[in-house]
Amino acid sequence: MITLQRRQMVGHDILLARHGNHISTMRVDRSAGRVVAFLDDGSTDSAPNLIAPGLRMPDTFRSVLREDWKFLTGVSALGVALSGLILAASTALAGLSSDPAMAQLLVTYSGS
Template identity: 80%
Template sequence: MITLQRRQLVGHDILLARHGNHISAMRLDRSTGRVVAFLDDGSTDSAPNLIAPGLRMPDTVRSVLREDWKFLTGISAGSVVLAGLMFAASAAVAGMSGDPALVQMLTAYSGN
């Protein structure tokens, strides 16, 4: 079962254990998989973000969007195209019909 939760950054814990309250800021360097800490004295320290390199971390909403953006974009575009085709078909049926009641029913918009 997929649980979408915020990933626990192991590097934060390591750096907090090393330096405690002497850390002024921390950031995640995704390209190297490390957490970088900026210390009060102007120096920096880093720690690996994973306990084991092959460890599969739980999925988050952001990671799912980052991995599946092409698929989700395709589904969204397909839905918009399908809705447009349905609207065009409805307008075409209304135009082909000589019955004014059918035209009014298919093109009416309820403001309520």
């Protein structure tokens, strides 16, 4: 079961455990995968944002789209093709029928 939740930044917790109230500001260095803390005495400290590099993080909406975009595109294309097929079949059915009420029903239904 996919759970879409925000990824936890463990670097914040590590730095808070190390320095507590002596942290003045923190920032996330996404390119390095680390959190950098600026301390009251002017020094800096950093901590990794992952506990282990191979750790499987919870899925987010973006990660699901990034990993499954081909599947989702295929399902969407299949839905569009199926709806087009149903529309063509109903049009053909109305054309084959000599009953004008069937053609009128199709025209009325399409226009709504």
